[in-house]
Amino acid sequence: xxxxxxxxxxxxxxxxxxxxxxxxxxxxxxxxxxxxxxxxxxxxxxxxxxxxxxxxxxxxxxxxxxxxxxxxxxxxxxxxxxxxxxxxxxxxxxxxxxxxxxxxxxxxxxxxxxxx
Amino acid sequence: xxxxxxxxxxxxxxxxxxxxxxxxxxxxxxxxxxxxxxxxxxxxxxxxxxxxxxxxxxxxxxxxxxxxxxxxxxxxxxxxxxxxxxxxxxxxxxxxxxxxxxxxxxxxxxx
Numbered sequence: 622x623x624x625x626x627x628x629x630x631x632x633x634x635x636x637x638x639x640x641x642x643x644x645x646x647x648x649x650x651x652x653x654x655x656x657x658x659x660x661x662x663x664x665x666x667x668x669x670x671x672x673x674x675x676x677x678x679x680x681x682x683x684x685x686x687x688x689x690x691x692x693x694x695x696x697x698x699x700x701x702x703x704x705x706x707x708x709x710x711x712x713x714x715x716x717x718x719x720x721x722x723x724x725x726x727x728x729x730x731x732x733x734x735x736x737x
Numbered sequence: 738x739x740x741x742x743x744x745x746x747x748x749x750x751x752x753x754x755x756x757x758x759x760x761x762x763x764x765x766x767x768x769x770x771x772x773x774x775x776x777x778x779x780x781x782x783x784x785x786x787x788x789x790x791x792x793x794x795x796x797x798x799x800x801x802x803x804x805x806x807x808x809x810x811x812x813x814x815x816x817x818x819x820x821x822x823x824x825x826x827x828x829x830x831x832x833x834x835x836x837x838x839x840x841x842x843x844x845x846x847x848x
Contacts, residue, residue: 627779655836664825664838665780714779724768724829726836728780 624648625717627729634705634736641701642732644715650695651717655726656688659712671698705736741839743826748845755813757842759826762807766828769802771811774823774841783811783824821846 624647634640644654653672657665669685671677671692679685687709689701698717702709714731740762749755761769767788772780786793786800786809793800799812809828813820826839 625779662841662843664840665836667835670835716780724785725782727782728772730779731777733777 623719623725623727625651625715625727625729627713627715627732629732630730631733632735634734636706636736637704639701639703640705640734641699642713642715642734644698644700644717644729646696646717646727649717649719651698652695652720653718653723654692654698655716655718656690656698656700657714657716659714659731661712665714668700702734705734707736710734710736741826741828741837743824743839743842745840746843746845748847749816751816751818751846751848753816755811755816755820755844755846757811757813757824757826757844759809759811759839760807761809761826761828761837763828763830763837764807765830766807767834768829769800769809770825770827770829770836771798771800771809772825772827772838774825776822780825816844816846818846818848820844 626645628643656668659665668683669677669679671690673692673695677690692698716726716728743759770785771783773783774780797814801810823841825841827836
């Protein structure tokens with residue numbers, strides 16, 4: 622149990638376009654989902670925390686208008702990178718927890734975004 | 738702020754034991770984790786330990802926690818080529834807290 626999927630696994634888009642990444646909890650209801658960004662050979666950087674039905678909480682330095690997060694249901698959160706630029710190219714990973722206060726966090730397989 | 742530090746690289750021969758070390762600064766860390774990341778993939782939870790424990794063993798994995806020194810280690814017995822990956826140490830202050838990840842240790846297993 623506790624499987625998290627992401628779609629797409631790899632996306633290439635042109636500069637100036639927007640791209641949406643989906644994160645789904647397949648066999649459990651996720652009250653809270655997290656979005657991370659990972660640069661090559663570096664650790665994960667938390668971008669934002671989203672709770673179902675409420676606005677996401679963004680980490681300092683993350684542009685909320687550029688990285689739109691929607692957590693419309695207990696099994697789905699989306700991250701939309703708006704007006705993408707080459708510097709947005711990265712590996713985006715989501716994770717989910719069953720409750721807001723949980724020590725177990727389950728990670729998705731990640732989405733590789735390349736902006737040309 | 739909170740910091741989690743790991744050595745960046747470890748090379749080990751197949752069949753030997755691997756030991757990956759991690760230090761953290763937040764004394765209120767309650768949960769400590771080891772995750773494995775294979776190339777192009779997400780993070781796979783290997784094991785975790787609560788701060789009131791000193792050791793946890795799970796098949797080939799042994800986690801040791803020294804709370805006084807804020808030191809966490811992961812020992813992999815009989816290391817296999819499939820163990821080649823990046824291993825992340827992470828800590829969480831409490832159920833509501835955020836995960837703090839280390840930079841990851843690249844483990845390369847040679848035949």
